[in-house]
Amino acid sequence: MLTVQDLTKHYGPRIALADVSFSLEPGEFFGLLGPNGAGKTTFMSLVAGLRPADAGEIFFNGERFSPERIEQRAQLGYVPQDLALYVDLTAEENLRLFGQLYGLSGALLRERVAEGLRAAQLEKRRAEQVRKFSGGMRRRLNLVAAVMHHPKLLLCDEPTVGVDPQSRNAIFEFVEKLHAAGTTVVYSTHYMEEATRLCSRIGILDHGKLLAIGTLDELLAELPFTEQIRIARNDATSPHEAIFQQFGQVSTGDDAYILQPRAGLHLSEFFAAMERVDVPYRHLTVTRPSLENVFLHRTGKSLRDG
Amino acid sequence: MRTIFILLEGEVRRFLRDKSGLSLTFLVPIVLIYIFGHVFGVSGDGPSGIPLAVVSETNAPVAATITAALQKEKALRIITTDTQAKESKPLSEAQVRERLRAGSLRFALIFPPDTESDDRFGVRLKFLENPRNEIETQTVRGLLEKTIFTSAPQAFLASLQKRASKAIGQPNLDQFNHSLAEAITKAFGGDANETYARISKGTLPTNTGASSTSGNSFLDKLIKIDSEQVTGAQVKSPMATRSVGGWAMMFLLFSLSGAATSLFDEKKVGLYQRLLSAPVRRTHILWSKYLFGMLVGLVQLGALFTAGHFLFGIDITTNLGNLILICFAASSACVAFGMLLAAIAPTSTAANGMGTFLILTMSAIGGAWFPTSLMPEFIQHLSKLTIVYWSIEGFLQVLWANCTTLELLPTLGILLGIAAVVNIFSIWRFNHGQIFE
Numbered sequence: 001m002l003t004v005q006d007l008t009k010h011y012g013p014r015i016a017l018a019d020v021s022f023s024l025e026p027g028e029f030f031g032l033l034g035p036n037g038a039g040k041t042t043f044m045s046l047v048a049g050l051r052p053a054d055a056g057e058i059f060f061n062g063e064r065f066s067p068e069r070i071e072q073r074a075q076l077g078y079v080p081q082d083l084a085l086y087v088d089l090t091a092e093e094n095l096r097l098f099g100q101l102y103g104l105s106g107a108l109l110r111e112r113v114a115e116g117l118r119a120a121q122l123e124k125r126r127a128e129q130v131r132k133f134s135g136g137m138r139r140r141l142n143l144v145a146a147v148m149h150h151p152k153l154l155l156c157d158e159p160t161v162g163v164d165p166q167s168r169n170a171i172f173e174f175v176e177k178l179h180a181a182g183t184t185v186v187y188s189t190h191y192m193e194e195a196t197r198l199c200s201r202i203g204i205l206d207h208g209k210l211l212a213i214g215t216l217d218e219l220l221a222e223l224p225f226t227e228q229i230r231i232a233r234n235d236a237t238s239p240h241e242a243i244f245q246q247f248g249q250v251s252t253g254d255d256a257y258i259l260q261p262r263a264g265l266h267l268s269e270f271f272a273a274m275e276r277v278d279v280p281y282r283h284l285t286v287t288r289p290s291l292e293n294v295f296l297h298r299t300g301k302s303l304r305d306g
Numbered sequence: 307m308r309t310i311f312i313l314l315e316g317e318v319r320r321f322l323r324d325k326s327g328l329s330l331t332f333l334v335p336i337v338l339i340y341i342f343g344h345v346f347g348v349s350g351d352g353p354s355g356i357p358l359a360v361v362s363e364t365n366a367p368v369a370a371t372i373t374a375a376l377q378k379e380k381a382l383r384i385i386t387t388d389t390q391a392k393e394s395k396p397l398s399e400a401q402v403r404e405r406l407r408a409g410s411l412r413f414a415l416i417f418p419p420d421t422e423s424d425d426r427f428g429v430r431l432k433f434l435e436n437p438r439n440e441i442e443t444q445t446v447r448g449l450l451e452k453t454i455f456t457s458a459p460q461a462f463l464a465s466l467q468k469r470a471s472k473a474i475g476q477p478n479l480d481q482f483n484h485s486l487a488e489a490i491t492k493a494f495g496g497d498a499n500e501t502y503a504r505i506s507k508g509t510l511p512t513n514t515g516a517s518s519t520s521g522n523s524f525l526d527k528l529i530k531i532d533s534e535q536v537t538g539a540q541v542k543s544p545m546a547t548r549s550v551g552g553w554a555m556m557f558l559l560f561s562l563s564g565a566a567t568s569l570f571d572e573k574k575v576g577l578y579q580r581l582l583s584a585p586v587r588r589t590h591i592l593w594s595k596y597l598f599g600m601l602v603g604l605v606q607l608g609a610l611f612t613a614g615h616f617l618f619g620i621d622i623t624t625n626l627g628n629l630i631l632i633c634f635a636a637s638s639a640c641v642a643f644g645m646l647l648a649a650i651a652p653t654s655t656a657a658n659g660m661g662t663f664l665i666l667t668m669s670a671i672g673g674a675w676f677p678t679s680l681m682p683e684f685i686q687h688l689s690k691l692t693i694v695y696w697s698i699e700g701f702l703q704v705l706w707a708n709c710t711t712l713e714l715l716p717t718l719g720i721l722l723g724i725a726a727v728v729n730i731f732s733i734w735r736f737n738h739g740q741i742f743e
């Protein structure tokens with residue numbers, strides 16, 4: 001469906017994207033996970049044909065993608081990170097205009113406009129100017145405006161920024177519905193929870209480099225541990241820091257220690273040691289590692305630190 | 307093409323929704339034209355009258371004749387008496403000079419004691435001026451020359467008689483005058499004795515007196531200037547017709563450069579990312595902006611000329627087809643200017659600043675405020691580089707000279723040519739610039 005090869009983009013001396021290569025099968029839900037400035041928007045804009053790449057190539061359905069070829073762009077839907085709407089027009093007029101630009105007209109256009117308004121939960125406010133909408137409403141409209149033509153490939157650039165949990169769920173459901181209907185999705189985010197929940201395959205991007213790519217399980221499998229133990233940090237636990245370190249690598253946070261058990265360790269050994277020094281179980285939690293750990297493992301820094 | 311019209315429809319919808327923008331585009335220019343019109347007195351026949359003091363220090367009849375003729379000039383307001391004094395008495399030269407220095411008076415005509423003299427042929431006058439305003443000064447001088455030369459021939463005649471009497475003796479002159487009167491009456495008709503009497507006195511009345519005599523018609527026939535206004539003779543409201551094009555151009559430039567800078571706002575919210583990822587090309591966006599600008603321009607010009615028609619009686623119907631053509635060409639040149647601003651300026655603030663500067667400069671040297679013919683020569687050359695100049699030229703050709711389409715073609719060609727060249731440059735800039743990134 002989409003193949004990128006050695007995609008590279010500089011802005012002056014700054015490198016925004018460096019030799020990014022991967023390939024997507026039709027129907028995949030691909031997550032591009034990376035902190036601020038990782039190059040997510042740059043990647044999207046190259047694939048959407050908004051700027052030329054400095055090097056590398058993009059293939060769309062096996063054909064070389066060229067921004068000049070309008071019929072290729074017609075199969076693509078792009079949800080920009082910015083709220084790209086005509087604020088003087090109503091919700092309905094915006095959808096109508098973007099639908100028309102994708103060649104829709106007549107009954108089909110009316111149907112898609114109605115569908116979009118429903119999906120964006122803006123049916124009651126369809127005739128209101130977008131300038132009167134809240135940020136979340138605009139986000140939802142921004143998303144549906146890009147899929148009026150039911151694209152084969154949907155590029156979503158951080159579509160949930162600044163949205164409350166309810167709107168966020170509405171957006172998830174909408175994108176999942178499109179995906180279920182056969183749309184291939186590239187979804188960029190800096191929330192690992194979103195990538196975990198939505199994506200069938202995830203690429204981790206940092207400083208323009210694609211550090212890792214795979215399904216969630218594949219990514220987690222490269223970690224040298226399969227679970228970790230969170231130990232609340234308090235008077236009962238802190239005297240025993242030295243003991244924790246006998247079982248693996250410990251990182252100390254403000255309110256907890258995170259223990260990554262060394263390979264081959266049986267967790268029961270650790271719990272037995274805790275019983276011996278009278279640390280109550282309620283201070284201990286076993287968790288599955290997350291993309292956060294993968295990011296930390298790969299870059300040595302937290303995803304949230306950016 | 308369809309894409310362009312979809313985008314254009316969006317532009318129009320947004321424009322119609324923006325009430326304050328709408329009123330700025332149409333109402334404000336019309337109101338301003340109305341105000342300007344009255345400030346410059348275009349609805350009448352020109353300025354209400356430039357004050358001109360006339361001081362007479364002689365008894366020579368020519369002084370009274372010229373003064374009377376000047377008083378008939380609408381463009382002048384003749385002051386002969388000192389209105390500030392309790393009893394009105396004639397002005398003196400000293401008083402006039404004082405007022406000129408103070409600036410309360412700018413022009414004075416003095417008939418000195420030796421206005422006529424035996425040892426000199428003709429009339430001597432003194433003109434005093436404080437030329438604060440070049441245009442005004444030219445106007446007054448022109449009017450003075452005209453009046454004096456058409457109303458003073460008798461002064462020459464009187465002085466001629468005196469000198470002839472001295473040179474050849476009165477009896478000989480009488481005889482000469484008799485023969486002259488006879489010759490005149492033979493040639494032009496009238497009563498020979500009456501003509502003789504008038505010739506001897508040297509005071510043939512020109513166009514004054516109710517008793518229009520043969521002598522009068524003789525002078526009329528002797529010196530007769532047929533003045534004919536070759537173009538614009540039929541124009542009902544000359545001042546307004548001459549000015550409306552210039553004003554219209556200025557407003558047009560302002561509103562269209564504003565429309566073009568909307569490109570920056572749309573870039574800011576990322577709209578071009580969305581549009582250009584859709585099956586939309588940069589040229590589609592630019593053309594939709596262009597057509598939208600043309601539309602606004604045409605409607606605005608239409609509104610202005612209609613206002614000019616109802617407020618000042620400008621005749622827009624006689625040459626309507628050509629008026630539409632020139633409006634079309636002027637609008638496209640103005641939109642091209644606006645697009646150029648958007649193409650070269652880095653931000654909308656910069657575009658607005660540059661726009662204001664360029665528009666005012668072009669309006670000034672292009673003749674929107676006062677005629678280019680009054681400007682220094684090198685400025686007149688610069689004028690021809692501005693779209694304001696050529697548009698005004700076109701409007702005058704249509705409204706003033708009632709030109710045919712064929713005669714208008716060169717002007718249309720120049721305007722459309724400027725638009726084309728500017729557009730090619732802008733499109734090149736847009737394709738290499740930042741606005742669509």
Ligand SMILES: Nc1ncnc2c1ncn2[C@@H]1O[C@H](COP(=O)(O)OP(=O)(O)OP(=O)(O)O)[C@@H](O)[C@H]1O
Nearest residue numbers: 011015016034035036037038039040041042043190
């Ligand atoms: N137009 C531009 N000119 C110069 N540098 C740019 C431009 N756009 C992006 N960059 C730089 O390129 C790098 C990648 O930016 P990009 O916007 O792709 O990151 P991102 O992953 O989308 O970040 P965010 O999560 O903040 O949206 C950053 O260092 C950014 O400063």
Ligand SMILES: [Mg+2]
Nearest residue numbers: 040041042081
């Ligand atoms: Mg981004």
